[in-house]
Amino acid sequence: MTATVQAGPGTAVNLLFGPGADAAEALARQIKSAETDLDRALRQLRPATRQAAVRETAAAAAGLLDVRLDGLLLAGWRIQHDLTGAARRTLASPGSTELVDLARHQVSADQEPSVAVMVDGRQVATIRFGLTVEFDISALVAGIKAGLLVAVHAGSCDVTATLAIQGTQVQTASRHLDLPAALTVSPGIRLLPAADYPAARPPAAPRYSERMS
Amino acid sequence: MWRSRARLRLCVIVVALAWPAVPAIAGAGVAQPDAGTLQVSPATVQASAPTTLTLAGQAAAGEPSQSLVSSPTVIVTPVAVTTTTAPPSSQGTTTTAPPSSQGTTTVASPTPGTAHSGIDWRPILLVVLGLVLIAGTAGLAAFRPLRRGGHGTAAGNVRAVPRTGPPPSVAVRDTGDSPALTVRIEPRAGATMTTIEERVP
Numbered sequence: 001m002t003a004t005v006q007a008g009p010g011t012a013v014n015l016l017f018g019p020g021a022d023a024a025e026a027l028a029r030q031i032k033s034a035e036t037d038l039d040r041a042l043r044q045l046r047p048a049t050r051q052a053a054v055r056e057t058a059a060a061a062a063g064l065l066d067v068r069l070d071g072l073l074l075a076g077w078r079i080q081h082d083l084t085g086a087a088r089r090t091l092a093s094p095g096s097t098e099l100v101d102l103a104r105h106q107v108s109a110d111q112e113p114s115v116a117v118m119v120d121g122r123q124v125a126t127i128r129f130g131l132t133v134e135f136d137i138s139a140l141v142a143g144i145k146a147g148l149l150v151a152v153h154a155g156s157c158d159v160t161a162t163l164a165i166q167g168t169q170v171q172t173a174s175r176h177l178d179l180p181a182a183l184t185v186s187p188g189i190r191l192l193p194a195a196d197y198p199a200a201r202p203p204a205a206p207r208y209s210e211r212m213s
Numbered sequence: 214m215w216r217s218r219a220r221l222r223l224c225v226i227v228v229a230l231a232w233p234a235v236p237a238i239a240g241a242g243v244a245q246p247d248a249g250t251l252q253v254s255p256a257t258v259q260a261s262a263p264t265t266l267t268l269a270g271q272a273a274a275g276e277p278s279q280s281l282v283s284s285p286t287v288i289v290t291p292v293a294v295t296t297t298t299a300p301p302s303s304q305g306t307t308t309t310a311p312p313s314s315q316g317t318t319t320v321a322s323p324t325p326g327t328a329h330s331g332i333d334w335r336p337i338l339l340v341v342l343g344l345v346l347i348a349g350t351a352g353l354a355a356f357r358p359l360r361r362g363g364h365g366t367a368a369g370n371v372r373a374v375p376r377t378g379p380p381p382s383v384a385v386r387d388t389g390d391s392p393a394l395t396v397r398i399e400p401r402a403g404a405t406m407t408t409i410e411e412r413v414p
Contacts, residue, residue, distance in 0.1 A: 045371065049371060052371065053371040056371065056373035059373070060373040060374070064375050064376075064377060067381075075381070076383045076385045077385075079383065079385055082395070086395060093399060095400055096397060096398065097397075098395055098396065099398070100393055100395050101393060101394040101395070101396075102393050103388075103389035103391050103393050104388050105385060105386060105387045105388055106388050108383070108386075109381045109382070110381060110382045111378065111381040111382075113375065113377050113378045114375075114376045114378055115374065115376065116373070116374040116376060117371070117373055117374075118372040118373075119370060119371050120370045121370075138389070
């Protein structure tokens with residue numbers, strides 16, 4: 001079941017475990033139940049130390065999974081040829097604006113962070129995570145000016161996040177996003193590499209009133 | 214079989230105990246008429262050391278053989294190891310000649326060099342107990358780090374190091390049928406018309 005949210009997409013960990021949930025605690029449970037070598041590696045430790053190690057690992061994992069969803073979506077749009085073409089054209093023609101009505105498309109992003117557990121300076125275990133986020137975007141109308149994405153006039157998106165630990169899927173969640181409400185693009189987001197944009201002008205000389213004051 | 218042996222009116226009970234205390238002989242109906250001879254009828258003998266209990270009866274000459282109820286009871290306190298050469302059935306009814314024979318019971322202390330002398334179990338038990346204690350202590354010492362963790366590994370020595378891994382791979386795939394539609398809005402500067410009006414005062 002998907003829920004429609006009008007707020008920002010937030011992060012992948014919020015999408016996976018809920019915005020109000022303790023992601024580290026939920027991840028600790030997932031790590032304990034997953035078939036990792038962490039339990040065997042920490043067997044020689046005292047129970048309290050073992051639990052603290054799992055909590056630390058989960059907290060580190062939660063930080064790694066705290067990935068902004070809009071960043072992943074924009075990373076996909078930066079390689080979408082219709083949008084990048086419009087960005088180049090508007091960059092070449094200062095003052096021009098293009099409205100791009102994109103066909104339905106999918107953006108998928110994969111990330112494989114990991115947490116290394118060190119005991120007395122020696123690495124005893126590595127917990128590998130797999131984060132997959134898929135956006136299914138339809139009816140997107142984007143405004144592009146000077147090579148920047150300056151507006152999202154319409155569009156909807158179904159986003160699904162999937163978490164795997166040691167290659168085994170352990171959590172998945174989906175939501176429906178209304179893109180104009182979810183994305184904040186003002187004053188503009190680059191769609192091209194930074195080198196394609198003209199260098200920033202030097203700061204203007206102070207005005208007369210500022211010099212006299 | 215043991216009944217036939219009892220007819221010989223010789224019953225030897227060897228009680229081997231682990232406690233080399235002085236044999237305690239007590240009980241109701243026990244009388245010691247002289248040194249080395251104990252008369253028990255019936256007897257209750259308490260012994261706490263390796264003790265050889267010899268029951269012997271003497272029948273009067275010429276008297277017919279009669280049944281004799283001889284039930285000596287050997288009570289060992291404390292009970293550690295008891296070795297009895299005669300089965301419990303030997304303590305039952307025995308057939309002997311005169312009734313007077315039931316009154317003589319000889320209890321002899323173990324003497325060194327006797328073939329059936331009691332084995333002193335005390336040092337053996339002590340050695341066994343010591344070995345058990347040593348083995349238990351060694352086992353605990355060996356398994357304690359596995360069970361509860363060693364003292365050398367403190368909580369501060371455990372670190373979780375996050376690694377972002379390779380940069381995320383992003384892919385875009387068109388799933389719709391209709392192509393993208395682009396609307397271009399390009400403002401163009403038009404001619405500027407300036408009107409100058411003169412007013413004559």
